[in-house]
Structure formats: structure tokens, C-alpha cells
């Protein structure tokens with residue numbers, strides 16, 4: 207039996223990239239079960255590659271990925287999902303030709319159809335649009351659908367890649383409020399640094415495929431010099 211609680215995510219000395227090209231150069235971080243980590247950094251430093259590596263969509267050259275004490279590194283993407291890893295990619299991979307309800311059905315993974323109500327409780331807007339095609343949804347609704355579908359698989363850890371991209375501020379508020387109600391481990395990549403740091407309890411900054419800082423999110427948010435150094439931005443006060 208694994209000694210770690212379900213949802214504890216331990217990433218250790220991860221080296222990975224695309225084919226022979228190495229992008230991640232020894233990335234390590236730990237998220238305790240139920241913890242929330244923001245993974246931040248400038249464009250192109252390897253944030254998306256980190257998430258893609260955790261779900262098995264890149265070439266891993268070395269290092270380990272443990273979820274609830276179980277090593278995922280050698281498993282297929284679908285086996286990692288079955289082990290509890292949920293993933294909402296930047297591309298919002300919904301089926302545009304299927305209805306909202308059909309899209310959600312694809313996330314049930316054998317659970318009874320009544321479980322769909324969980325999605326409609328989290329995002330009432332999806333309930334109102336359950337008969338609409340995925341391609342008819344606004345950007346915000348598509349993102350809600352993508353998140354809701356991942357959650358229906360009952361992951362113990364959820365990986366979110368820039369969920370707020372392209373969304374109006376009021377839609378960002380709705381989505382972040384829903385995410386804040388989740389009780390699971392969350393790894394969040396997000397360009398809206400202030401929102402990410404408000405959501406997370408800890409933060410890791412990446413630069414050129416390496417972890418260059420990790421610490422409490424609240425401390426980072428108050429440290430303008432740190433943010434400037436690792437992101438090249440100063441948060442508006």
C-alpha cells in the first residue's frame with residue numbers, strides 16, 4: 207500500500223522535452239494532498255511542458271512523478287488519468303460537434319449519468335446550455351465545460367493550464383470562485399499572476415526549465431522585486 211495520501215503529488219528531478227530536445231532540466235516540487243500550487247514564469251520557460259510531462263504527453267528523459275505514492279512515470283496517459291490525474295489543457299479540448307451534455311458524458315468514465323448533476327451544480331450555466339453544441343459556447347462556457355468534464359472523472363489532483371486565457375474579468379471571477387470550492391490537489395499555470403497567487407497556497411517559478419524559486423504564494427505576491435525578477439511584471443496595487 208502506498209504510504210502517501212491520495213492526491214499528494216511529488217515531482218522529482220524531472221528531465222523532459224520533445225524527442226531529443228530537452229526543455230525541463232531537473233524540475234522538482236511537492237504538493238501535499240489538497241494543496242494548491244501556482245506554477246509561474248515567463249513565456250516559453252516550460253510551464254505547459256511540465257503539465258504535459260505529468261500527463262505523459264512529452265518525452266521523459268528522467269525523474270519521477272508520484273501521485274499518492276504511486277509512480278506514474280512509466281504509465282500511459284490513460285493509466286495516469288485512471289490513477290487520479292485530471293488535466294485541463296490550454297486548448298480546451300472539448301468536442302465542438304457534440305452537445306454540452308454529450309461532452310460531459312465523455313468524462314463520466316463509467317460513472318452513472320446522474321453524476322452529470324455535479325457539473326451543473328458547479329457551473330449552473332452549463333445546465334442551461336446542456337443541449338447546445340460545444341461550438342456554440344462562449345470562451346468562458348467552453349472553459350467551464352473543459353474543467354467540469356475533467357472533474358467528472360473524480361481526479362485526486364487537477365492540472366490546469368491557463369484556464370483564464372481570453373476570458374472577461376467577470377467570467378474569470380466565476381471560474382476562480384468555482385475552482386476555490388474544489389477540495390483536491392491543484393496545480394495551476396496562469397498568466398494572471400495576482401489571481402493565481404490569491405488562489406494558491408504555494409508558488410513555484412520556472413526559468414529555462416528549472417525551478418528558480420519556491421515559497422508561499424502570499425509572500426511572493428507582496429514581493430515586487432521577486433515578481434519583477436521572475437516574471438518581468440509588477441502587480442498593480
Ligand SMILES: Nc1ncnc2c1ncn2[C@@H]1O[C@H](COP(=O)(O)OP(=O)(O)OP(=O)(O)O)[C@@H](O)[C@H]1O
Nearest residue numbers: 224227229247248249250251252253254255256395
Ligand atoms: N511540441 C513541441 N515541440 C518542440 N518544442 C516545443 C513544443 N512545445 C513547446 N516547445 C518548446 O518548449 C519550450 C517551453 O514551452 P512551454 O509551452 O512549455 O512554455 P510555457 O512556459 O508554457 O510558455 P507560455 O507561457 O508561452 O505558454 C519552448 O521553447 C517551446 O518552443
